[in-house]
Amino acid sequence: MARARHGLQRAQAARSGDRSGQAPGRARARGHARAHQPVPVLPGGRHDPGGGGRERQGPHARLEAAAEGAGEARLAHGRAERRVHHRAVDRAEPPVDRDLGGDPRRDEAPDPAAPEAARAGARRSGRRAGHAARPGDLGRALRRPPGVRGPGGIALGAQELRPLPVTALAGVRVLDLTRFLAGPFCTAILADLGAEVIKVEAPRGGDEGRYGYPSADGVPVAFLALNRNKKGITLDVRHDEGRQLLRRLLAHVDVLAENFAGGTLASWGLAPDDLCREHPRLIVASLSGFGQTGPWSSRPSYDIVAQAAGGFMSITGFPDTPPTRGGGSLGDFVAGLYGAIGILAALAARSRTGTGQAVDVSSQDAMFSLLDNWPTIHAATGRRPGRVGNRHLATAPYDAYRARDGWVVIAVATNRIFRRLATAIGRPELGEDPRFRGAAARLEHSAEVNDLVGHWVAGQSVAEVMDALGPEGAHVPCAPVYGVDQLVAHPQLLARDMLVRLPHPKLGELLIPGVVPKLSGTPGTVHRPGPDLGEHNTEVYEGLLGLEPPQVDALRTAGVI
Template identity: 40%
Template sequence: MQTPHASLSPGPLAGLKVLELGQLIAGPFAAKTLADFGAEVVKIEPPDGGDPLRRWRLLKDGTSVWWQVQSRNKRSVALDLKDPEAQALVRELALEADVLIENFRPGALEGFGLAPEALAEANPRLIVLRVSGYGQTGPYRDKPGFGVVAEAMGGLRHLSGEPGRVPVRVGVSIGDTLAALHGVIGVLMALHEREKSGRGQIIDVALYEAVFNCMESLLPEYSAFGAVRGPAGSALPGIAPTNAYVCRDGQVLVAGNGDSIFRRLMKTIGREDLAADPELADNTGRVARVAELDAAIGAWTATRTVDEVLAALDAAAVPGGRIYTAADIAHDPHYAAREMLLPVTLDDGSTLTVPGIVPKLSRTPGGHRRNAPTLGQDTDEVLAPLRAKRKIEG
C-alpha cells in the first residue's frame, strides 16, 4: 500500500462519509471523484469476485490496472446484498453516511430492502445518488441500459464517424463518465442545500440525459429549423476552419475558426489571398467555403511533419495540436508538469502510472491517499464497530 504523502491535505470533502453500492463505471466513478477530494468512501462488493471491473481489460497479477484508478482512496467491504444480514449491516452503515451512491437498475435497491425513502426516514440527512440507464421514472425505466446505449439515445452516437458510414463509438465509456460527473454535481448541490435545510434528498441521474445535456444546439436547431445534425468526421459543422489534417508523418488538429486567428493561419500557410478575402472575414462566409479552406490547409500540412506544422502554428498563435496516443501522454512534459502522470507504488513494490487528480484546487487539493483495495480488505475494520454495538445492545 502506498504511503500517503506527508504534505497531502485532508481535502475539501474530509469528514464526508460515502457508501458506494455501485459497480463498473458510473456509480464508482462518482464515488472515486469524491474520494479523491477527501471523502471517506466505503465500497460494498459481493464476496464472490467483487466488482466486475476488477477483471476488465488488461490485468496485472490478476487484477485490472483500471481498478487502481477507479477505486483509489476507497475501502472495500465484502457483503452479499441478497443476504438479509448484509442488508441489515448496510442499513446501519447508511445511518452514519452522508451520501449513498448506487447504479443498479431501478427497483433493485428496493429489492434488497434498501429503498432510499426508508433509508432517509432513518437518516433524514442522507443524500442518495441513483444512476441508471433511463432514470427512475418514465416508460423506459425498467429497460437495461449501459453507457453505449445512452450515447446512442442521447444523440452522441449519431454524430460520431464519417458521413454515410456506420457511426462509431468514442473509445471510452463516455456516457457512464458524463453521468458520474453529473451525479457528483448533484451531490455537491444537495450537500450545499443540506446546510440550510438539514435534510438530504434523492438525486436521479439517467445516463442518456447526461449525454443529452452535452449535445449543445442539437435540439433547438431541429426545433427552429427542422435541421437534423449528422456526422461530420473530424470537422465541427457550422464552424470553420477546424479539422484534422494529414502531415508527412501523422495528423494534426488545427482550429483556425476565430476571425483574427483565421487571418494569421492563412498567412502562415502562404494564402494571403484568403486572409484578405472579405467573404471569409467571419464564420458565416468561411462555413460556406469550408471545403476550399480545408483543401488549402491540407495541402500545406501534407508537405510538412507534425512538428514543423505545430512550430509554425505556435509562432502564429494559432491553436493546434498533435493527436495524442497513450505513449504521447506518458512522455509529455506538460502532463508531467501538471502532475497528471501520477506514479503509485503497488503492493508488490512495482510502480504504476495513473491519471492525476482533477480539478486542481489551490488550497485544499485532492490527492492519492490510498491504493485501490483488495476485495473485502476493510470488512473487519468497517464492520467491527457495528458488531461491537450489537453485542453491547444485545
C-alpha cells in the first residue's frame, strides 16, 4: 500500500471520486429500493462519511470487507481507487444501529486494537509544513458548521485495510472530560473493551491526577495506568471558544463523560438534557458526588466523603476504633464501575431505540448500594450493623489470622466446611461440639472458635496453612494476605493476563493491570499507556474536525487548546 505521506490529498481525491456516483452494485431486493448500500472503504476499513455510502458502518462491516478481500486504497493516475463492500441496510423504521456504534453523521471510530504505528503515520499525513497562525484563523476555526469536517480533514486514525481484532465496543467513540479517579476509571473500562476514548485535559497542567500519586523518574505512572488506551487532547471548556469546540466535537462522538460537581455542565450552558436534545443519539454520562438532583447535588466530594455519606464507613473498622475508610479509593472506583454499567446500558438501549440519553451516577448512591442489605434489614427489624473488623456479622470463623511469617484469611460458611477445618487443625471433635454446630451457634461463640483457629494458625507458616487448608488439603476457602510486591508476580494473575507490560520510552516498560471481564469472542486489550498532555491534538483537531494547521496554532496561542 502506498504510504500515508500523502493521506490528506488521497482522502480529498477519494471524496471527489465518490461524488461521481459511480459506486457499483446497488442491489435491490424484494422491491425495496436501495436494499443494499455501497460502502466506500478508506484505509483501515472504515467508510468515508463524505462518500456515496451514507449508511453508518460498524466493526462488522470492516471485518467482512477484510475477510472478503475488499482491496486496499491505492493511488493510480492521481486518483484514489477504492473497492466497496455491500451490506444490507436495516429496513426497520425508524432505522437503528444493530451494534453499539454511533451516529451516521460522523466518521467511524477505529478499533483501538489496530497497530499504533499506522495511526501515527496517518496523523503525520494530515499536517502541512510552513504554516503559521494568521489573523482570523481562530474565528474561522470556530465558525465552521458543527459536525462537518473541512476539506483538509482525514478520517481519524486511518490505517491500512487488514483483518483486525474486533473488540466489543469497536466503533464507539467517547469524549472524556473526566479527571481524578471516578470518571477516568469509568472511561478506562470502556477503553479496555474497545471504545476509542479521547481524554480532554486543561491546556495548562492537565488532569490533576497526573500529580497526586508517586511518580517514577518524573513519569506519572499511576495516571498512565488509569488512563490506559486513551488518546489525549487539551481543551479549556471554561473558555467560550473552548465550549464551541466541544459542541463541534459532540457531532463526532457517541458518549460524553464528565465528573464535575453536579450542575457544573448546566452552569456552562451544556446541560446534559439539552445536549441530548441537540444530538439525539448522544449519551451524556455525569458522575458526581451526589448526582444531578436533590438538595446535596451541588456539593463537592472526594472518596472519603462518598464513603462517609453513603454509610460505608459506619460499618467498616473494629468495634473499638473510629469509623474507617475502606482501603484504596473505593468510593471513586465503585462510582466509576456504575458509570460504565450505565453507559453500556444506554448504548444497548440506543441500539434498539436509536436515541441516546443522560446517565446520572452519584458516588453516595454507589456506596449506599454496598451496605450488605442493612438498609432493608434495619427498615424491617430496627437492627443496626456494628463494626466487626475482618469478621462477619452472619458466620464464624471468618477472619484474618496471623501466621509465623504473615497473615492469612479463613472463611467458613457451612457446617461441612467447618468439619473439614476442624479435622485439618487436629480438632475433629469440634465438628460435633454443640457450641459450634450451625452458623448461629458458631456466631454466638465466635470469640471461642476464632481463638481456636487463631491459635493453630499462629504455629504455622503461611505456606503450611495453605498446604493444610488449600485444594490439596481440607479444601477450605482461604488465602494469604498478599502485598502488591507479591501480586505483580502472582501466577494466577499472570495466567489471567492481569499483568500487562508495555514499553515506555523513559522507564523501559510499564506494568498496567489487564482487562477484568474476559470476553471469549470480542476480548478487550490493554495496548498503550495513557497519553502525554495534548499528544493527539493534531490528530483530533485536524484529522477529526478538519481544522487547518494555522487555525490550530491560533487556538493554541489563545489558550483554548
